[in-house]
Amino acid sequence: MLSNLEQKFSEYLDLFTQMDPIQAITLVVLFFAIWFLPSLLAIFFNRGHLGKIFLANIPAGLSWIAWVALLVWASTGKMSGKLAKKYGSASSSSEA
Known part of the structure; x- marks a missing residue:
């Protein structure tokens, strides 16, 4: 179970690191604006x-x-x- 969770987390981390910096900043700003x-x-x-x-x-x-x-x-x-x-x-x- 933990390895599945670690695998999902690494997939999301890879997706986030492959983003353009502008996209990443926009995503973070939108996240906090909604929060x-x-x-x-x-x-x-x-x-x-x-x-x-x-x-x-x-x-x-x-x-x-x-x-x-x-x-x-x-x-x-x-x-x-x-x-x-x-x-x-x-x-x-x-x-x-």
């Missing part, structure tokens, strides 16, 4: 929690569930504030 996509979205949509999202994003890339949850958290930042204002004012006016 840190929740952090990039948080810059625009949820700046208040950017630090927390960035720190949670580092290990979250290893879990699809956590990564998708971070995507939701990062992209709903401004929307949650607007919804809180809308429904918070509606509930306080109905109580009065």
